[in-house]
Amino acid sequence: MEPLTAKRNKLTSAIKKLKSEGYTAGQTGVAWGWYSLSPKWSNLWPSDSAPGEYDDEDVVKFLIFMTDGDFNTNYYFGGPPCNYRTRYGIQFDSGKYYSGQCVDYDHKSYSNKKNYTDRWQEEPEKENSTNVSSTRAKKICAEAKKTGASLYSIYFGSNDNSAGAKVMQACATDVNTTYYFAKDANNLIAAFQAISSKIKGVYLSK
Structure with a gap:
């Protein structure tokens, strides 16, 4: 996993090395995303990638995740x-x-x-929004929300009522404003652009 970094080339290089295989254990991605933002897990990361404290007024935490399948x-x-x-x-x-x-x-x-x-x-396990993997993901999201972090989620698929979509909806800070349903590549690009614009707006306002 690539630690927090402001170096775009490191991120794009890591993304290019990703491979699609196996089942969908999205709760693991949600967990490690949160570990990268929570100061509780600072000892896992290099010092220049350590997450900021919750009471640091100059730090705003965003967790963004996407799935194209049901957690199984x-x-x-x-x-x-x-x-x-x-x-x-x-x-x-x-x-x-x-x-x-x-x-x-x-x-x-x-x-x-x-x-x-x-x-x-x-x-x-059987794919549904209440199985072990889905329940773990939603629990992590609930704990992350308590800290004041903003959670954005995207479901990339054809059914906005699927098990995976329901987990993404539950994890979003606000299902009406921070959850996105993307039916195709154009929708997916638009979703990430919208999230980027919202985050930029927050930083500009600060």
């Missing part, structure tokens, strides 16, 4: 051995199971090994 993967430490979870499946809801592999944090399969209860596990 959560992580937990330990739990039943992977071979057990793979053999018997993960129950999503009544009569529906996921029988895939149990995967650890670095995406290597341990489905044929035993007692991997001392590592981070990845668990796919």
